[in-house]
Amino acid sequence: MRVRLCHLHDLPDGGSRGFDPCEAGRDTILALRDGRRVYGYLDDCPHHPGAPMAWRKDAYLNGSGTRIVCHGHGAQFDIATGTCVLGPCFGQALTSLNLNVDEQDDVWLRLLSAWRP
Ligand code: FES
Structure with missing residues (x-):
């Protein structure tokens, strides 16, 4: 299953944005854009x-x-990696998500069926 998050141009290049794809009532994922590459x-x-x-x-x-x-x-x-490089959780990492940008510049999140925030 995949969920459309936004259009690439809705993410500022070099910036970040939160999303609530499972309607939890708060942002449960973050996306970061570097040109056409998006990290989640x-x-x-x-x-x-x-x-x-x-x-x-x-x-x-x-x-x-x-x-x-x-x-x-x-x-x-x-x-790029989500690894903590400074601070109290040094060496630990954020949970990476599978985001991709299609040929229409839509940004998609591929959800694992068992995932819920
Ligand atoms: S650094 Fe303590 S909650 Fe994130």
Whole structure:
């Protein structure tokens, strides 16, 4: 099963955005765009599982846009791998999601049937 998240142009290049594909009432995944490449992770910090990471809607990046940041305690994650490179969960990683961009520039999330936020 797959879910359309948005059009590529709805994601700012070099920016981030949260989504609620399972209608949980809060953003449960985050997407980050680098040109035509889109990375996706569960919005679920490994330091405190279940803790939302953005400090405000769609704000998942540090000031320079080079790392994902959890507002809880400042953990920083590599955008391409989701691995924590600084902070209390150093070496742990965000749960990566399978996002892809089709030929119409729609961004899709492939859901595992058992996954629920
Ligand atoms: S909850 Fe994310 S760094 Fe502590």
